Amino acid sequence: MDRPTVFISYSHEDEAWKERVSTHLTVLHESLEAWDDSHIEPGADWRTELEQAISGAGAAVLLISAHFLSSRFILEEEVPRLLQRRADSGLHLIPLLLSPCDWEAAEWLQRLQLRPRGARALSEQSRHAIDAELASLAKELRLLTSRSVQDVVSAPYLPRPVDVSISRLPLSGEHLFxxxxxxxxLDGAWADPDTHVISLVAWGGVGKSSLVNQWLGKLAMNHYRGAHRVYGWSFFSQGQRDTTALADDFLSEALKRMGDPAPTQGAVWERGERLARYIQQERMLLILDGLEPLQAQPGPTWGRLKDPGLSVLVRELAFFNPGLCVITSRVRVTDIDHFRNTTAPVIELEGLSEAAGAELLQSLGVGGSQEELQQASRELGGHSLALNLLGTYLFGELCRVYTLLGEPARAVQYGERAVGLSRETGAAWQHSRQLAILACALTQCGRSAEAEELCLRAASLPRGEDWLVFLFGDLAYCELLLDQGRSQEVFLRLGPYVEWERSSGSRQLVGTLQWCLGKAHLRRSAEAPESLGLALEFLSEGILLMRKVGTPMLITPALTSRAAVHRLRGSFELAWRDLPAAPGACLSHLTQANTSMTTCPLADPPGGT
Structure with missing residues (x-):
C-alpha cells in the first residue's frame, strides 16, 4: 500500500526549516512521505508535477514566514491550488509559523488553525520545544492521513457492538462548526493501532463534549466501526463534590458493566488495574469526559489524577490498548505525559476560526453582515459556548423587550427560540434564566399554567455549587406566585437564599432579596394591612443596598414598588419623589408589573401636574 503523502509548501529561504520538518515526518518511513518541490526532476513539467502532488496529498504543511508570505510563486501558484483542494475534498492544511511575521494580514490564513498553539513562532522556542512541536505535528499528520480510516469506513459490513452505554455523557448542541x-x-486515532489514549484539552465551553458527541454520532452510523463495546462516563456532571466518590462510582459501575463478579471489592488501585485488564481483552471505545474535578490543582502536581485507581487505569491503557480511550479535560493528564508523542497524543482545542464562529452565529439566527459576525467571533475569541450564549442572550432579550412592549405573542416566539438554544449550550443556569424569561411572556399571554410549568422545570435543574446564579429564575417564579396571591410560597422559595446570606456574611444578594420580599409583603397588604409597613422597610433597605452595590436595572422596579407602598399609605409626595429616579420606560408599569394595582391610578402630585 502506498504511503500517505504530506505536501510541504515553503520558501527556499527557509530550506533549513523544511529539512528539519521533513526529518520528523519521515522518522517512520512506512507511515508518511514528505513531498516538496525538490522532488521535481530537472527538465520536468513543474506545473504538472505540482498539480499531481497537490491532488494526491493526504495533508499539506505550510511553513509560514515573511519569506513565504512575500513569495509570488507560493501565493499565486501553490496556495490557491491548496485552498481549492481544501474546499473540494477537505484537504487538511496546517500552517506552521517559523518566525515572527504579519501573518494575520493574510485573510486566507486567518481561516486556518495556526501552529504552534498561541502563534508562538518556532524560532522563538528552545531546541527541545521545537522538536516536541514537530514530533506532535508528525503524530497529528499520521492520524489525519491514516489510510485505515477509509478502509474501515468503506467496509461492506461491520458487526454491531455487544454493549453501548453513553447516556452518562453530557448533552450538547445538534450542530458543530x-x-x-x-x-x-479522532477518526485516525480510532483506526490507528498505535494510538491507545487521546486527550482533548481546552478550557470550559470551547466544545470538547460537543466534539465527542458529534464524533460518536458519526461512528454510530457505521456500527461504531468495529468496536466490541462503547462506554462513556462524565465526571463533571455528576453533581458530587467528593472526588473519591466520583472515581469510586465510575470504577464500580464500569467493572459491573464488564461482568466483574465483585466490582466494589479490592483496593482502589487494584480495581483500576482490574478494569484495565478487562478493557485490554477487547476492542473497546472508552470515553472519560470532564476529568478535571479529579485532577490536582495548579502547583507541582498540576494535572495529575488524584485517584490512584484512575491513574492506574489510564497508564495501563497508554501502555497497551487494542481499542481507544478518549479523555476530555481542561488540563492534560500528566500521569501519561511521557506517552504524549507516542501512544497517547493530546489535542489542544483552540477557539473557532472567525469564519466558523460567524457560521455558528448565523445558525443561531443572529443577523448581521459576514464582517460583523466575524468581528463578534473575533472579539469572543472564537469561544464556542460564548457564541452560543450570545445567540441565546439576544433572543432572550428580544423576548423581554416584546414582553415590556405588550406584544406577548412575539415575545413567546423569541423566548421559545432562546430556551431551545440555551438547552443546547448545556449551561443549566442559562437554561434556567431563559425558561424564566419565557414564563414571564406566557404569563402576559394569560397562559399561567404553562408559565408555572416552565418555572418548575427551571427549579428542578441541577445546580451544583454555583446555585446562586439561579436566583433570576427563582425571582421570576416568585413574580408568578405573587400574581396568584401565593405570597407564603415566595417566602419559602427565597428562604435558602436568605439563609445563605446570613451564614456567609455576604452582601451580594441582600438588596435583590429585600426588594423581592418587599414586593411579597406589598401583595399581602390587601389581606394583611400590617404587611404594608414591612414592605416599606424591606424595599427601602433593598434600594439602599442596591445603590451601594451598583445594580441600577434592579433599582428601577424596586423604586416603582416603593412608590406604590407610599401611595397606599397616603404619602403621595414621597411616591412621586421615587418616580423621577426610575427610568421613564418603567413608569407605565407602576400599576402593572410591580404593584398589581391597575384599578388604582396615582393621584396627582401636590400642586397639580
Missing amino acids: GRERELAL
Whole structure:
C-alpha cells in the first residue's frame, strides 16, 4: 500500500526549516512521505508535477514566514491550488509559523488553525520545544492521513457492538462548526493501532463534549466501526463534590458493566488495574469526559489524577490498548505525559476560526453582515459556548423587550427560540434564566399554567455549587406566585437564599432579596394591612443596598414598588419623589408589573401636574 503523502509548501529561504520538518515526518518511513518541490526532476513539467502532488496529498504543511508570505510563486501558484483542494475534498492544511511575521494580514490564513498553539513562532522556542512541536505535528499528520480510516469506513459490513452505554455523557448542541480537523484526528486515532489514549484539552465551553458527541454520532452510523463495546462516563456532571466518590462510582459501575463478579471489592488501585485488564481483552471505545474535578490543582502536581485507581487505569491503557480511550479535560493528564508523542497524543482545542464562529452565529439566527459576525467571533475569541450564549442572550432579550412592549405573542416566539438554544449550550443556569424569561411572556399571554410549568422545570435543574446564579429564575417564579396571591410560597422559595446570606456574611444578594420580599409583603397588604409597613422597610433597605452595590436595572422596579407602598399609605409626595429616579420606560408599569394595582391610578402630585 502506498504511503500517505504530506505536501510541504515553503520558501527556499527557509530550506533549513523544511529539512528539519521533513526529518520528523519521515522518522517512520512506512507511515508518511514528505513531498516538496525538490522532488521535481530537472527538465520536468513543474506545473504538472505540482498539480499531481497537490491532488494526491493526504495533508499539506505550510511553513509560514515573511519569506513565504512575500513569495509570488507560493501565493499565486501553490496556495490557491491548496485552498481549492481544501474546499473540494477537505484537504487538511496546517500552517506552521517559523518566525515572527504579519501573518494575520493574510485573510486566507486567518481561516486556518495556526501552529504552534498561541502563534508562538518556532524560532522563538528552545531546541527541545521545537522538536516536541514537530514530533506532535508528525503524530497529528499520521492520524489525519491514516489510510485505515477509509478502509474501515468503506467496509461492506461491520458487526454491531455487544454493549453501548453513553447516556452518562453530557448533552450538547445538534450542530458543530469548524472542527473538521479534530473529527479527522479522532477518526485516525480510532483506526490507528498505535494510538491507545487521546486527550482533548481546552478550557470550559470551547466544545470538547460537543466534539465527542458529534464524533460518536458519526461512528454510530457505521456500527461504531468495529468496536466490541462503547462506554462513556462524565465526571463533571455528576453533581458530587467528593472526588473519591466520583472515581469510586465510575470504577464500580464500569467493572459491573464488564461482568466483574465483585466490582466494589479490592483496593482502589487494584480495581483500576482490574478494569484495565478487562478493557485490554477487547476492542473497546472508552470515553472519560470532564476529568478535571479529579485532577490536582495548579502547583507541582498540576494535572495529575488524584485517584490512584484512575491513574492506574489510564497508564495501563497508554501502555497497551487494542481499542481507544478518549479523555476530555481542561488540563492534560500528566500521569501519561511521557506517552504524549507516542501512544497517547493530546489535542489542544483552540477557539473557532472567525469564519466558523460567524457560521455558528448565523445558525443561531443572529443577523448581521459576514464582517460583523466575524468581528463578534473575533472579539469572543472564537469561544464556542460564548457564541452560543450570545445567540441565546439576544433572543432572550428580544423576548423581554416584546414582553415590556405588550406584544406577548412575539415575545413567546423569541423566548421559545432562546430556551431551545440555551438547552443546547448545556449551561443549566442559562437554561434556567431563559425558561424564566419565557414564563414571564406566557404569563402576559394569560397562559399561567404553562408559565408555572416552565418555572418548575427551571427549579428542578441541577445546580451544583454555583446555585446562586439561579436566583433570576427563582425571582421570576416568585413574580408568578405573587400574581396568584401565593405570597407564603415566595417566602419559602427565597428562604435558602436568605439563609445563605446570613451564614456567609455576604452582601451580594441582600438588596435583590429585600426588594423581592418587599414586593411579597406589598401583595399581602390587601389581606394583611400590617404587611404594608414591612414592605416599606424591606424595599427601602433593598434600594439602599442596591445603590451601594451598583445594580441600577434592579433599582428601577424596586423604586416603582416603593412608590406604590407610599401611595397606599397616603404619602403621595414621597411616591412621586421615587418616580423621577426610575427610568421613564418603567413608569407605565407602576400599576402593572410591580404593584398589581391597575384599578388604582396615582393621584396627582401636590400642586397639580
